[in-house]
Amino acid sequence: MNDQHVLCGSDLKKIYGSREVVKGITIQIARGEVVGLLGPNGAGKTTTFYMITGMIHPDQGKVELNGSDITSMPMYKRAKQGVGYLSQEPSVFTKLTV
Numbered sequence: 001m002n003d004q005h006v007l008c009g010s011d012l013k014k015i016y017g018s019r020e021v022v023k024g025i026t027i028q029i030a031r032g033e034v035v036g037l038l039g040p041n042g043a044g045k046t047t048t049f050y051m052i053t054g055m056i057h058p059d060q061g062k063v064e065l066n067g068s069d070i071t072s073m074p075m076y077k078r079a080k081q082g083v084g085y086l087s088q089e090p091s092v093f094t095k096l097t098v
Contacts, residue, residue: 010064011024011060015059022047026061037049049085051063054070057071065078
């Protein structure tokens with residue numbers, strides 16, 4: 001990670017059983033940058049975001065925030081640092097009314 005990049009995932013890998021679902025991705029995000037991952041179903045987009053936000057742990061690689069390794073940091077602590085994930089679900093409570 002260099003001084004420009006605020007959030008970095010380096011050589012992230014995730015394996016489920018014998019299937020390698022993320023194969024060593026590196027992503028670097030600069031301050032103020034908006035980033036999206038595009039790809040077909042099963043490409044590893046969601047798994048990559050989950051590793052960055054701490055929902056799952058990578059089998060290899062590391063996640064850095066402002067130069068500090070946060071790979072082992074729990075999700076709630078990452079959220080306090082400003083790293084979070086918003087799913088595409090439109091509403092968690094679909095049956096409630098106002």
